[in-house]
Amino acid sequence: MTDTFDFDRYDRIRPIRWTGDALELLDQRKLPFTVEYVRCETSDEVAQAIHALTVRGAPAIGIAAAWGVVLAARGVQADDGAQAAERLQAPMQRLHDARPTAVNLAWALARMRRVMAAAGADWREVIEREAKAIADEDLAANRRMGALGAALIEPESGVLTHCNTGSLATAGFGTALGVIRAGFAQGRINRVYAGETRPWLQGARLTVWELQQDGISPILIADSAASHLMKTGAVQWVVVGADRICANGDTANKIGTYQLAIAARHHGVKFMVAAPSSTVDMATASGEAIHIEERDPGEMFALGGVRTAAEDVGAWNPVFDVTPHTLIDAIVTELGVIERPDEAAMRAAFGG
Template sequence: MIKPVEWAADGIIMLDQRLLPAEERYLKLRSYEEVADAIRQMVVRGAPAIGIAAAMGIALGLKQSIGTSVADLEEDFEYICETMSRTRPTAVNLFWAIERMRAAFQKAKSETSDVEEIKQRLIAEARAIHEEDLAANRAIGRFGAELIPDGATVLTHCNAGALATGGDYGTALGVVRGARDAGKRVAVIADETRPFLQGARLTAWELAKDGIPVTLITDNMAGHVMKQGKVSAVVVGADRIAANGDTANKIGTYMVAVLAKEHNIPFYVAAPISTIDLSIPSGDQIPIEERDPSEVTQLRDQRIAPEGIDVYNPAFDVTPNELITAIITDKGVARPPYTQSLRALVQGA
């Protein structure tokens, strides 16, 4: 089982995904500041994994608080939460996890004034978020498997596998694994996913590790392989899904969705209920993170573009709901109109 993030007695253990596939190195992060920086620097990435890491970072920070009263502890807790909230703006799972930890703190505070007891409850909550994510991904895999025909080749963009979640199954790749576990023959075409190469470095790595046939292509080959009839379905993950079904995912996803529509290929989004943000009506309200230009102008430490040029590096784009065939969640499959189907799934969760 791939474990991108894990709780330990003396810190948080993270697989440094920046080094894959060349090196499989695990870091031990011993403070909430180190966890926040790891999220910011993409040691850990993928919306569900970011949420888990943030929850564990909050629990770790609270555990290390020297506050002797509940009031002291609450002051530290809120500062830690604010630090986590400033790491990455697009993935709603980050904010969902922070709010869940806030609710757990308020409940604990109302039931006990024992500082150590409150700390232990917050650790338990963070670990529960992790365990629930593993179960949610298995459920996504079961629901999604029904949509994937035997003998299918699935095209995916970025990495929405075990590395992007609590581990084991993943979301988009959870659908692939669910189909495999249901006895279906399934293969994957993985977009490289410039500029951070999550498809080339991470998706290909974990599928090869799992024995699932995978073919790597560059991002600008997607239309060609669709036109050749090599793609049965597209399955991608999500970082935030608006109330109307508009979906933010790794930059380039919108382009793939347009191509799938043109070639009459079903385009599926796979994500847990926690990725759905009913507070925003459409994708127009989703904040889009912009990252360092060096991610575009350099590969590792090798410069691939001229010095001094302008660079635009949005990390995500938004796919309009009309391009999405269905949204696969851990509570069922939502279909258009998404304003009704997504709300029904969230309210039933």
């Protein structure tokens, strides 16, 4: 086993491309069968792409929104950044409202607003550099947290992941999938299970495809098979990402994460959350205060465009759930590892 490896071998996918005059987003709705980029030339097109799940994953959403601000600036005349920030309030609000639960979206917009407000006549160049920095820093953070998270996993382990937390959800390498990539490369992980992740099947469509690109052979399971899988002893860790981590360690993530944490605790399986520090929201005390986005109930009625439910039935379609910190064994960010997270540990790591 080695703690060093070739990052580039396990980091081949880029879901977000800035061309200099447009933002190109890998259309994740069409994967794994069609690899196609959607070209966005306005901030409203970026907002629509975020809402429609063309681009998804909390870090990737934040990066796309930052570039959306750069595109919005194309139509604004301003003498300095403060004036520009005032005139860009409406398109920035539309970007924010596209996916309100993911804290990275608000974080990236606040960061863009802050540097813009402090800039002079060169404010356009300033915000473009900042958008690029947000993407570059995310990639570096993912590689760092991948190494930190992998170090917690014993050799020859099996892991289970949920949703998609890889290069497709970030600037590259991934958060939870970055941990898995690093662990696989080091020989710490020899079996990777991916839950299908209904109703959009991000695990089946995206995670499995991503791992295949890196020569990792994943094992796909139905979401409802997870508890039985843990009972067999095939899994030693559940490794997931996060859309928001609260001041006490409570974590919002894709719907279905909470029940995995419950099952993991019952079966003695460790539970890891891997996410960049930008996902930590110390202003939100606990998961009780998190707004849980609900999407169109119609998403529940079909698979691949083929209706599977009877007509005239209702559905409930929350996109996220909240895992209490008491069920989390480790939170991993690029800044370090917090084991058995609680409010005291979070404040020690991230301040007030």
